[in-house]
Amino acid sequence: MPTTLPVEEQLAILMRGVDFGDAQTYKHMEIELRERLQASVTNGQPLTVYCGFDPTGSDLTLGHTVPMRKLKQFQDLGHQVTFLIGTFTALIGDPSDKDTARPQQSEEDVARKAKTFTDQAFRILDPERTLIKYNGDWLSELTFKDVIGLASHFTVQQFLSRENFSQRYAKGEAIWLHEFFYALMQGYDAYATQTDVQIGGTDQLFNLMAGRKLMEARGLKPQVVLTLPILVGTDGHERMGKSRGNYIAINDTPENMYGKSMSIPDHAMRNYADLVTEWHPDFIAAQFAAMAAGEMHPRDLKMALAREITGLFYAREAIDAAEQHFIRTIQQRQLPEEMVELVVHPGETVIDLLDRAGFVPSRSQAKRDVKGGGIRLDGAVVTDPQMCPLPTAEGTILQKGKRHYVRLLPSEQ
Numbered sequence: 001m002p003t004t005l006p007v008e009e010q011l012a013i014l015m016r017g018v019d020f021g022d023a024q025t026y027k028h029m030e031i032e033l034r035e036r037l038q039a040s041v042t043n044g045q046p047l048t049v050y051c052g053f054d055p056t057g058s059d060l061t062l063g064h065t066v067p068m069r070k071l072k073q074f075q076d077l078g079h080q081v082t083f084l085i086g087t088f089t090a091l092i093g094d095p096s097d098k099d100t101a102r103p104q105q106s107e108e109d110v111a112r113k114a115k116t117f118t119d120q121a122f123r124i125l126d127p128e129r130t131l132i133k134y135n136g137d138w139l140s141e142l143t144f145k146d147v148i149g150l151a152s153h154f155t156v157q158q159f160l161s162r163e164n165f166s167q168r169y170a171k172g173e174a175i176w177l178h179e180f181f182y183a184l185m186q187g188y189d190a191y192a193t194q195t196d197v198q199i200g201g202t203d204q205l206f207n208l209m210a211g212r213k214l215m216e217a218r219g220l221k222p223q224v225v226l227t228l229p230i231l232v233g234t235d236g237h238e239r240m241g242k243s244r245g246n247y248i249a250i251n252d253t254p255e256n257m258y259g260k261s262m263s264i265p266d267h268a269m270r271n272y273a274d275l276v277t278e279w280h281p282d283f284i285a286a287q288f289a290a291m292a293a294g295e296m297h298p299r300d301l302k303m304a305l306a307r308e309i310t311g312l313f314y315a316r317e318a319i320d321a322a323e324q325h326f327i328r329t330i331q332q333r334q335l336p337e338e339m340v341e342l343v344v345h346p347g348e349t350v351i352d353l354l355d356r357a358g359f360v361p362s363r364s365q366a367k368r369d370v371k372g373g374g375i376r377l378d379g380a381v382v383t384d385p386q387m388c389p390l391p392t393a394e395g396t397i398l399q400k401g402k403r404h405y406v407r408l409l410p411s412e413q
Contacts (some may be wrong), residue, residue: 236265260304
């Protein structure tokens with residue numbers, strides 16, 4: 001049963017943070033959501049709400065939690081939430097935030113990455129009140145005739161008006177026909193689920209509106225769409241994503257989560273404070289005003305932000321330990337108190353050891369890390385990726401970046 005909270009109070013909670021980049025669209029969607037909420041209160045039926053997540057990587061990131069937290073707000077108000085895993089749309093990949101075509105994945109790649117999504121989702125959502133669905137269940141059943149029917153509701157001009165497509169077209173860069181299909185598939189998801197509300201990022205507005213159009217064309221009341229701002233990555237500029245290496249995974253260890261949060265540039269802190277913390281807006285405004293006035297050091301605010309982010313997923317003891325680890329290993333540049341030990345076999349190179357220690361996703365990335373000066377042995381920068389370390393009896397410290405350490409031991413020990 002939906003909550004007995006008055007409609008206007010529900011509306012204030014649910015519209016917080018919503019951004020369309022257009023005041024008229026905001027007003028229109030607010031009116032529609034108010035009508036749906038009023039009907040829900042009158043008939044005692046919860047709204048159906050969903051957001052889709054494509055398994056383009058095996059980790060959900062802080063960026064994914066922005067729409068997930070909006071789902072949780074609907075859930076806490078008693079509405080029915082669906083966490084939709086895009087097992088079919090991921091085969092193409094959403095072009096919304098891309099200035100080039102995404103590399104296509106195999107069905108095996110998608111299935112492997114999707115396996116971990118459910119458990120991760122339940123770190124935010126209530127498993128007892130969350131439906132898990134897979135859009136491959138209905139999209140894979142469409143015939144070519146069905147796809148033609150979906151495409152008949154849209155023009156090429158509509159797609160080319162999208163900023164990322166128009167920029168590529170102006171540059172004479174390839175726009176592949178299959179990229180157009182993504183919006184059709186996401187639009188069909190809305191029809192297949194017959195949803196009341198769909199949530200997405202601001203870059204998803206075209207796709208969400210496609211769902212409204214298809215629902216209306218097939219005799220259904222079009223969904224309300226709510227879009228939320230995009231969380232930038234730890235580089236402070238590009239959208240957070242695993243392929244860019246600028247992400248904080250919700251399954252990161254407390255030490256990594258805290259350390260990555262501390263690497264966020266000062267100018268990006270407000271983006272994180274607004275989108276992923278549970279801080280009150282008035283508190284956020286006061287903290288950043290104090291920093292701007294020179295009354296608070298950016299480092300202190302960043303440490304508070306890192307504690308808040310880590311605290312979304314871990315208990316107080318883990319947060320304290322992560323903070324002390326950061327202070328000791330980064331601020332004071334001391335070695336961690338505990339390190340994994342790795343026995344070096346004859347002929348093993350730095351690349352072999354980085355790979356075996358799990359510090360890199362691939363050997364090619366290990367080579368790039370060495371060439372970029374990010375690998376050290378007992379504090380000395382490694383320049384040769386084929387170097388074969390000869391550890392001392394006490395152990396030699398292999399370090400990647402600021403957070404990854406392993407103690408190398410000779411094989412005779």
